[in-house]
Amino acid sequence: MRDSRRWNRGRGQDQPPAGSGADICVVSPDATLGIRQFVADGDVRWEQRKYEKGDLDGAFIAIAATNVREVNRRIFEEAEERGVMLNAVDDPPNCSFIAPSIVQRGPVTVAISTGGVSPALARKLRESLQTSDALAWADLSSVMAVARSHLREAGLLSTIDPQRWQCCITPELLAMVQDGQQTEATEKLLAGLTGDDGRGLCQDISQCHDGGCQLARAGERS
Numbered sequence: 011m012r013d014s015r016r017w018n019r020g021r022g023q024d025q026p027p028a029g030s031g032a033d034i035c036v037v038s039p040d041a042t043l044g045i046r047q048f049v050a051d052g053d054v055r056w057e058q059r060k061y062e063k064g065d066l067d068g069a070f071i072a073i074a075a076t077n078v079r080e081v082n083r084r085i086f087e088e089a090e091e092r093g094v095m096l097n098a099v100d101d102p103p104n105c106s107f108i109a110p111s112i113v114q115r116g117p118v119t120v121a122i123s124t125g126g127v128s129p130a131l132a133r134k135l136r137e138s139l140q141t142s143d144a145l146a147w148a149d150l151s152s153v154m155a156v157a158r159s160h161l162r163e164a165g166l167l168s169t170i171d172p173q174r175w176q177c178c179i180t181p182e183l184l185a186m187v188q189d190g191q192q193t194e195a196t197e198k199l200l201a202g203l204t205g206d207d208g209r210g211l212c213q214d215i216s217q218c219h220d221g222g223c224q225l226a227r228a229g230e231r232s
């Protein structure tokens with residue numbers, strides 16, 4: 011099993027691997043302080059012994075992180091036999107999946123993979139993305155969720171053109187949310203989506219491409 015340094019490094023924070031509701035079991039004669047803490051917190055079970063064939067019985071996903079390459083290879087063989095997904099930390103040929111670098115903001119998760127070509131590049135991309143404006147769109151999550159659930163309840167969700175969603179997700183809407191005006195932003199979004207805002211936004215969906223309506227609105231203002 012990976013040690014806590016790696017868990018923390020991959021996520022860029024002191025976040026236990028649990029929290030997903032997964033039943034996590036570590037099989038190892040010894041464990042780091044980090045893993046012992048997860049065990050003490052009830053997030054992880056620890057079987058204090060060496061790996062034995064059969065340990066993957068019933069597993070959905072496994073990580074082979076012993077410091078003995080031959081043991082990791084045997085774990086990979088068992089995983090292949092059982093159809094269990096396996097990651098062998100730094101041994102790509104003995105992985106059936108590769109661990110990505112992760113960026114999270116609210117409910118939004120961005121996973122970055124270089125396909126094993128360069129983990130250092132995956133980290134660079136993660137660190138760039140964490141501070142990039144692109145990720146700020148994730149701050150709209152709760153407003154989007156509320157509007158969506160409202161439209162679903164009203165039986166209107168499937169009537170909204172996908173392009174209209176894109177046109178309504180504007181920097182202006184984001185600024186409102188970031189200013190703490192959640193309710194106003196939700197109302198504005200719903201009005202824009204249902205065409206009730208009276209400003210002609212996206213009245214002709216067929217003309218509305220690549221933010222075209224926003225460009226038109228900017229033109230109107232100037």
Ligand SMILES: C[C@@]1(CC(=O)O)C2=NC(=C\c3[nH]c(c(CCC(=O)O)c3CC(=O)O)Cc3[nH]c(c(CC(=O)O)c3CCC(=O)O)/C=C3\N/C(=C\2)[C@@H](CCC(=O)O)[C@]3(C)CC(=O)O)/[C@H]1CCC(=O)O
Nearest residue numbers: 020099100108109110111123124125126127128129130133
């Ligand atoms: C993304 C991340 C997630 C995580 O760890 O969970 C991750 N490695 C991270 C960092 C990192 N790892 C290494 C360095 C040193 C610089 C460098 O080598 O580039 C750095 C950078 C640093 O620490 O700054 C060393 C290293 N890693 C691997 C090898 C073996 C090989 O390539 O053969 C070696 C050489 C070992 C040696 O011999 O010394 C292999 C893998 N590492 C992967 C994932 C998978 C491919 C992912 C992809 O490329 O997309 C894969 C295949 C295994 C797997 O699937 O888990 C995490 C980013 C954390 C973050 O976001 O900050």
Ligand SMILES: NC(=O)c1ccc[n+]([C@@H]2O[C@H](COP(=O)([O-])OP(=O)(O)OC[C@H]3O[C@@H](n4cnc5c(N)ncnc54)[C@H](O)[C@@H]3O)[C@@H](O)[C@H]2O)c1
Nearest residue numbers: 013016037038039040059060061075076077078081099100
């Ligand atoms: N890809 C990465 O980013 C990355 C990062 C850190 C470590 N690694 C790799 O992960 C592996 C482990 O590194 P580490 O620093 O955690 O090593 P470590 O020595 O700290 O830990 C290895 C653990 O495996 C246990 N172990 C040994 N034989 C075992 C067996 N037969 N059954 C069960 N457990 C057994 C040991 O008791 C120990 O607790 C190494 O191959 C290392 O190169 C990869």
